[in-house]
Structures are given as C-alpha cells and as structure tokens.
Amino acid sequence: MMTPADADLMRVLADPLRFRIVQLLARETLCTTHLMEETGAKQTNLSNHLKVLRDAGVVETEPCGRWTYYKLRPDVIQNVADRFADLAATARAAADHKRACP
16 A cells, blocks of 8 residues: 555656656766766756655765765665555456446
C-alpha cells in the first residue's frame, strides 16, 4: 500500500530536473560542477533541487576536498519501485473483478 511518504517522494521525483539528476546519479557519483555541465542548470537552481533530493533521502553527500559529491541511494528508489510492482501485481490479479452496480 502506498503511504503519504511514498506520495511525497513521487512528487519530489516528478520534477523533470530532479528526475534527470536521479538518472545521472544512477550511473555515477557526481559533483555539482558535473551536474551543472550535464543538465545545463544554473548552480543556485541545481543546489535547490539537490537540497530537495537530500531532504527526501534520495541522495547523500560525500565531501571530497572543496567539492561535494552526490550519490544516489538506490534503496529509496527500489522501495518506490517495489510499491509500484505490488500495485501492478494487484491490478493484474483483479483484472477480472468487477463490482456490481447497486
């Protein structure tokens, strides 16, 4: 069953730039400079989106000298994916169930 926290996470991931960041971080750990180059976003805009992703628990930071690297937390993404997989399985199992009208 979907929880309010799941719904909040889906809202976080629904933003196109945040979803693009998640896609990039799924492939490798990147710093803000890399993310700016890949997305074309300005630093302040990107920082705001990264904060939202951090606050939602989707990414974690890794300090490296004067840079901050961002890493995707795959367990969080997997949890949402599992919820959707459960929902799809429920829908498949109920495909032939139809409630009669009163």
